[in-house]
Amino acid sequence: MRTIAIGLLGAGNVGGGVLRILEENRDAIERRLAARLKVHAVAVRDVGRQRHVDVPIDLITDDASAVVADEEVRVVVELIGGIEPARTLVLDALRRGKHVVTANKALLATHGRELFAEAAKHRVNLHFEGAVAGGIPILRTLREGLASDRIVGVRAIVNGTSNYILDSMTRAGLDYDAALSQAQRAGYAEADPALDVGGQDAAQKLALMALLAFGLRVDPIQIPTEGITRVRPFDIAAARELGYVVKSLAVARQTDDGLVLGVHPAFVPQDSILAGVHGAFNAVLVESQALGPSLYFGRGAGMMPTGMAVVSDLVEVCRAVLSPTEGPPPQAFAVIHDAAPLSVDDETCENYLCMHVPNLPGILGRVATCLGRHQVSIKTLKQDPQGVGEPVDMIIRTESVRERNLQAALAEIDSLPDVLAPTHRFRICPPDPLD
């Protein structure tokens, strides 16, 4: 039986999962491939460190470049994370004609163009299923499973940290800071959660999904992105009263004019599929023309789910190594175009607005005048009783309105002297296509 030598860069969470899966599922993998996958070397930063998984002493090294350069290594698995030295190591591996598997969304989102070009030039594979939604095989589904269909939209929960925090706020009644601390204690949030709660992690994943779903390469920095840090228990309670749950969504929609992309917290109907995605789970709802809606759900992170996705990529890459005409399989799209997301100015939706104002005569009139001046119609209005002059939260649900008009109205409202804080605004999603 042929043996394929693997060079593993990183033996932390995901690297540990990869080692465990390769060990525990060795027979099943050999039966699938009719070949043996052998971990030839494992590079880490600190060889003396205690690990989740024991790495044999003769395999471990702190010289990642030497692992990449090792003539025997046929496939390099990059699980170091971050940009450098991961970028240099991956480029070196590709230039040496080695296939690469990675779960590094930050690297692909910022240097994808350079890395994919290098992979194509050297006719090797660069696979990255673990980079989006952890263990859920969503990239393979977009690339292969739906290859004959026309994907028109994606609505997804792809940041487990944000979902865990919003879920704790919704179900346990915690405020944002307490929910974040709980997520950190449970291992679902990093010590520095900025990229997760700020939405940038989800934007990077959305850019990778757009690449495979639409053949369009988008710079994640151009995706309109809003995090969850302004979500308050008050908004969660108001959403519940209206029949909604607050979720952080990554949304892509193909229109005749181009691609609409966005990451933002939104109200989703309480009985919708996405409202039922709890804790750190992920879900991706894909809308395609022939199949209609389809849902992909599971663990979006963690040692074993992400390790599984990485090893599945390894199996696929090793099939290419074993094929008599070794080389990369055709990409999802033979031609990939660069694209900028369309402006969301002409997007329309209903909205929840919460204005913090003093309970004084005339304030409602001034707010309503600003809304009316920009054709923003009020669907419902609610305000809890307060003493005269006391601060109060005025909740307005708008009819479906154009983003441009809403933003113009909010700019005016927030500059009124008696508005005490910037308006809290959330989009209200229509029901999922699966509901």
Ligand SMILES: NC(=O)c1ccc[n+]([C@@H]2O[C@H](COP(=O)([O-])OP(=O)(O)OC[C@H]3O[C@@H](n4cnc5c(N)ncnc54)[C@H](OP(=O)(O)O)[C@@H]3O)[C@@H](O)[C@H]2O)c1
């Ligand atoms: N964790 C998840 O659930 C998850 C989910 C999806 C995708 N990912 C992605 O998977 C990748 C790995 O994440 P992780 O959570 O496994 O990270 P991690 O636990 O921090 O592991 C990183 C590993 O890289 C090693 N390393 C760091 N710098 C190195 C260097 N210069 N040379 C050689 N080795 C080096 C570390 O060595 P030491 O052990 O000696 O420190 C460690 O073993 C990241 O790109 C991440 O975004 C993670």
